[in-house]
Amino acid sequence: MSAKIPQEWNQFYLKDVSFVNLMTRRIFNVLIVANPYDAFMLEDDGRVDEKIFDEYMDLGLRYPPTFTQVSTTEEANEVLKTTDIDLVICMPGNADNDAFDVARAVKADFPDIPCVVLTPFSHGITRRIQDEDLSMFDYVFCWLGNTNLILSIIKLIEDKMNIDHDISEAGVQMIMLVEDSIRFYSSILPNLYNYILLQSKSFSTEALNPHAAAQRKRGRPKVVLARTYEEAMELYERYADNTLGVISDARFPKDGVKDAEAGLKLLREIRRRDEYVPLIMESSESLNRDKAEAEGFRFVDKNSKKMNIDLRKLMEEHMGFGDFIFRDPATHNEIMRIHTLKELQDNIFKIPNDSMLYHVSRNHMSRWLCARAIFPVSAFLKNVTWHKLQDVDAHRKIIFDAIVQYRRMKNIGIVAVFDRGKFDAYGHFARIGDGSLGGKGRGLAFLDNIIKRHPELNRFDNAVVTIPKTLVLCTDLFDEFMEKNNLYQIALSDASDQDILNHFMRAQLPDSLIADFFTFFDAVKAPIAVRSSSLLEDSHYQPFAGIYSTYMIPYLEDRYEMLRMLACAIKGVYASVYYRDSKAYMTATSNVIDQEKMAVILQEVVGKEYDGRFYPNFSGVLRSINYYPIGDEKAGEGIANLALGLGKYIVDGGQTLRVSPYHPTQVLQTSEMETALRDTQTRFYALDMKHVGENFEVDDGFNILNLRVKEADKDGSLQYIASTYDPYDQVIRDGIYDGGRKVISFSGVLRHGVFPLPELLQDIQRLGADEMRRPVEIEFACNIDSDKTGALYLLQIRPIVDSKQMLDEDIMAIPDDKCLLRSHNSLGHGISEDVTDVLYVKTGDDFTAADNPAIACEIERINRKFLADGRNYVLVGPGRWGSSDYWLGIPVKWPHISAARLIVESGLKNYRVDPSQGTHFFQNLTSFGVGYFTINTFNGDGLFRKDVLDAMPAVEETEHVRHVRFGHPLRIMMDGMRQEGVVTMDES
Template identity: 80%
Template sequence: MENIIPQEWTKFYLKDVSFVNLMTHRIFNVLIVANPYDAFMLEDDGRVDEKIFDEYMELGMRYPPSFTQVSTTEEARRVLGTTAIDLVICMPGNADNDAFDVARDIKAHFPDLPCVVLTPFSHGITRRIQNEDMSIFDYVFCWLGDTNLILSIIKLLEDKMNIEHDIQEAGVQMILLVEDGIRFYSSVLPNLYSYILLQSQRFSTEALNPHAATQRKRGRPKVVLARTYEEAMAYYEKYAGNTQGIISDVRFPKDGVKDPEAGLKLLREIRRRDEYVPLILQSAEAVNEAKAREEHFLYVDKNSKKMNIDLRNMLAEHMGFGDFVFRDPVTKNEVARVRTLKELQDNVFNIPNDSMLYHVSRNHVSRWLCARAIFPVSQFLKNVTWHKLQDVDAHRQIIFDAIVQYRKMKNVGVVAVFDRGKYDRYAHFARIGDGSLGGKGRGLAFLDNVIKRHPELNQFDNATVSIPKTVVLCTDIFDRFMDANNLYQVALSDASDEEILRHFLRAQLPDKLIADFFTFFEATKCPIAVRSSSLLEDAHYQPFAGIYSTYMIPYLDDKYEMLRMLACAIKAVYASVYYRDSKAYMTATSNVIDQEKMAVILQEVVGNTYGTHFYPNISGVLRSLNYYPIGDETAEDGIASLALGLGKYIVDGGQTLRVSPYHPHQVLQTSEMETALRETQTRFYALDMANAGEDFKVDDGFNILKLRVREADKDKSLNFIASTYDPYDQIIRDGIYEGGRKVITFAGMLQQGVFPFPEIMQMCMRLGAEAMHRPVEIEFACNVNANRTIDFYLLQIRPIVDSKQMLETDLNTIPDERCLLRSHSSLGHGISEDVYDVVYVKTDEHFTASNNPAIACEIERINRRFLDEGKGYVLVGPGRWGSSDYWLGVPVKWPHISAAKLIAEVALKNYNIDPSQGTHFFQNLTSFGVGYFTINTHTGNGIWRKEILDALPAVEETEHVRHVRLEKPLCIMMDGKKQEGVVLAEELLNVQQ
């Protein structure tokens, strides 16, 4: 490219248009005053209500007006006195002058009410109009019995009511019709409106869903009727920058008298001011055709039998309606045609140079976009004129970039209907099907909307905030799949998880999805996560976090193999609704399994490819409530758990970095070298790109690799993520250096200020909590790019529902002697006095962590009995509950302990595992008001009076677990803000004393 594109045309921001704010003034109620004969003709022969209603519905317009018909002035006054009427139409009476007399009478009593006179065309009427003051009426029209005229009158008045606001609000365009001949404008207006309204139906297909399509129609050009030179100039001068085109007669009043060349004078003056605006001259006098051609005005012959067709063709060709036809500038032959914005984007670099030059030098692209209500791009391109930038290729690039930015902007915050013709790498969030998006799907759509409403999230030059490219298969696809394959019988049976999965994998998804999936592959070109999004999942009071499966499939060159894997993953997610854990959880939450329906989210996996591995630089979970504040942190400051690699590592309870986004320099785990070496991440999860998933398993992590951090070091993915341990100087240095162990500290992200990472986390927590009006948990992933930019992707948002129980007691005032358990690091809030049972792990001198898997099985069986009985219990054991590494704690899943009302992790003298903060169960704990105590009696951090329970008879005792029941209920009290918790058992402690 010879010319360099000026900077202001390479960096631009397109402001979105809110179509919902347009056309806010409507005509809902119309009063028609007509003699009995015309009233009968309208009602019986014309059926005006029905015709207008059908016309509105056919054009996809809402709010058709209702009509009230009366025959006399007295009836009209009575109706006007009792009903809110927006428009009065006075029709011919028994004599020529009746309609005018009735209209004058109504205007005298209701001067601000729009009033239109319909009159038959005759010489008597013509004389009367010439000799009387018609200015008190809004309009006078010639009535020939065509109900389309009434539709045009309503639209003309609505346009007049809305034009000023809509132009200021969105840049809506104006078509100015200059004509004083009643008979002519009475016939041309219905023709003009029917064409414009049909076009609005066509351009509404640019919308991403049916609701947006209906609203887009409000952006159609407004039609304005001027009857004198002065009126026309006043409209033009007011809305010059938004004039789509002008259609003018030649002979009409100027300076108070009929001027035979008024139209020519008007168009000359407008052309002097604007070289691009289309100008159409129309006349019944043949002599005017040569004058129009001479001045390069377009011309329409009023006497032509095909006048209406000629006018429509000119609107299509010159005012931007219809398809954009690229023409050869010499022969005027068509060289290309585009119908949609995406087609223009795809073809802008393929148009021959001379044709492209012809159109951009006349601002045709801007006008075509304007006619389609794509105002932001049109307005931007309108300023990039040929005078300012004489380079065809530069124009191509600018048009392409503007369309891409507009489509990205329009996609954010909108759930589009998936359309193979529109979905490409610039598309964003779409749904297939008409059912629900499910819990996670709704959360993602909500996050996308939060991003759209808060542009400050993307205010930083080196950081973007968005959600990944997403397609949701709605719940109706699930229903059809289950019914068509007759799966309910096996799904609701007691069959094993493996057998249920086998049946589901043999079933068939609808064939029509195949082409959609191929389009999605082409648009994403990266691995795809197939995530559950059930009706109950992540609902405000029904959090099903981590209950259903999430599979990941690698991106392959063989698209048919990728299709097979995707289909298997979707069916496996569907099957997970009916696995044993899911059914147990349903029972625990008092839900009925056959009420559950599953949507499935197909989403690009955030990350980069490193050989045969794929993973993001950072995964994280943000929680706007921090139940473990340290130092000067507060509970309201929130907390983030950060990890290298896929987020499954965090969900599985892996070792993460815990940091408050408001205190990024205060990280407990990296405060001392020994702690940093011991308590930071040494492993991470990555997707195995070499595993094509021949055998899908119940375990959704079957193709997820657990790698050592040194693998990431080889991948060179640790920039700004890791620090380096120098064993010679016994120091940890921020950054990557040769040799030395790499320690995952996120120092470059948190403390060095290279990226606005803490600020983005703060904003996400604050805006998410404000939007949901309650504390939230947000999952995210982040790519750190080589050019020192970051892409921050929000993956999920869930509400954290706090217990509403009031806690008035200061727990610090309760003496230790009254406590069976006490924790100074408790999670949860509220009071519970309905628990009689304690289940605890026997931690005598024979305890070893190698038995933890067996302990998990024993507890699962005991928990099932509590579920059957509808009772709760206190669960106490060593190490981290729910850790996937059984050396760190008992590897239970939430369904295995879902009847527990309080869970306590206790440190042993020779088994002192750092507390987990209930990572894996956080959402479930807070939503169900379950407490989580951390106790270390060896450091004086809490009390655990196990010896008291050992002295009681056991309800059940296994090799590793003991269950005791009290006669009176325990009193569980938790102060979530102070992280204090106690369990009181007065009867036991009194006996002991």
């Protein structure tokens, strides 16, 4: 090697960096002001304590932060006066307080303690934030139930506390994010930190032992957040020499006003000062792409479904993360990929000259070493620029010598082991992976927690309350599955649901799961439900209900065949995230599919086998608010819907028995013989144990049997839940007798105390609502044996999110002539004054329920136009909306009507269906503040001025549906406690 190297670089000494002295200022005590459910989500689902403890141990630190949780401002003040608190996090409040008010009160008394506000995302909150003075809070974040956000907040504040010292001590790098949108930086920061920490795990392999590897992680790049041009420039000027890269929005405040080109001006100024530093612009305005790229900046589209993936790729390529890729400067093709420092040392003399020149002249090597916290070599090489030494071979020699010297000082790896030996027949609730449990998983863990803390639930000798055996595959397994099988392209495309499912079925789950699944099979020895549990599904503030698939697989002696079916079911659930309905729902809820992550619950199916079919004696859904109180029932006493067989029957809108747990003997449907024969369950669902199908379908009910009740009578499963109709005496007798039709009345458990179901449901709904500080919906299933002993299994819990809008006038006092619609049986609460459109089904003399599937298609098409235009409408039609039985109503799914602000089911002369109960619409209605009216003008029940609509010109008219538009907004008013609702046409 004949390269001539200047004396100053020929002999050098690399000063070792002591990582022990980095990140010395820490947050030790965190006070979280939150209701118990949020606190539980953090502690048990997010396992924030555990995650932070693991991370701190990883970093070689002794004292991870402790979390103190309180529910009120008074409790917070008490803790702040008696404990040294380093950070206060105010989460969405209870009904009687508010995160902003709590934070303001904390700041007033303790101005020096960092205080962060977490707020759920909604249009109301967004409007409020615009008028709120946020300057007194350190940060405001948008809370979507992602516990990683808490970790990100702690890291962001710790980075701020340590950056000055760590830069001067070791040359630690800084990544600056310039973004003023709360919603967006709340989403990007957890992803940014997650990526940086993953990188820090990989670069810790450059150390010699686990202790040293842990300490090296303290050298990861710091992240700083700037929200204005001036703040960004101040941060850049302070840390210019240690800036690893800048990620900037296009539009944010400059000189006190929003500037559409503030990002361009910022990046332009930084580029003027530093020709090498990577600059990335992200924007939702696609015209900014051309502007950014014209000036040599990288661009990420915020609207892209894979925005986070795009950003990671750019960071990997330009900020030195990931592998170092030597490229051909002419074609940009990969020549060689370098994973470790040793590989770089071994190959530095094999790289072609033109590639070497390309990377050295752009400072790429120094930046890659920087991102891996190899600061001594990086700092040294950063000084050896191409401007100073224009000799490729000399650069090779310098790099080689520097690496050799550094590796004499240092090097290694870390291991994560999963212990699968703890789940057996006595196992209860387990998880695989480190991600989130998802919405249903969280709820299930929360229920399990309630059962443990309230032994009174198991006070009856003949009744056990529990959850089924459960194994959760956390969200990180979903990420791994998607990435390793390269599925994002097909998943995010416009391919058909079947096409997407086929691609997912061909993909591979990790082989490491096989032994875990066999362990689970041995412990459960029952069919397994494979249920979706996505991050957003059933979350505390934005419930997604019934959007994704749930498959059931039979229990088989052939474990490999069962394994094959289980793998197909898991992949089917994963695929359902990207089905057309799911994407439409995402759009309707202003969520981005990229933020959605899927956990999967493997759960023992509750039930017994009867000659090749499997089902429980009964299933149910319990709600702690009763929007349809009858007689002396009260709205706050709750309501349950009970059905023979699998609970999917209830979800699909089948005929169920509706009962208040506080009034178990007052059941409207069985109060008269004619009603009992007409309005009780005639069919039920069971799992087909003999269907070991090759083909899993998009329809997750492909192996569910839809059976007549008399089949259950043959199985002997109706004891205690049925009565018998005696056609000779024209009476219905409680109990099972030969001959006569069986009526699903639940008389044994409701009237005769065979099993303490009413008492248990009272307790469960009270405890669930108390713990969540909100009304709740709970799913359950029950087996009762012939000796009157049984087990009640709680399957999931989710909050019912109530509207808090206040009515300032008496709906009953509004005269009929001002009303377009009036319902005495309305669901929902609040006022809406921005809807001008009505979509209604034409119900002339030729109307027949046989047309209902066609009507559903017409409505779905029109709904898509409303979504595209950002408009809402009032929807009116006959029968039960969303019923899977199209003879009972129009079989739409929620995404097909998701732009409706009010849904009205109207009766016809010969087409009367009882008010809807038991569909998953209920959750979505309450979550989005959508009203639901039941009107039957032929019974004199309510008002529907169809003549007014018929006289108006149609905006659009199909064979079965008309769309009309008023020249002024309609007023939709609902009184949730009195079940009264009106839509007025009066312009005043």
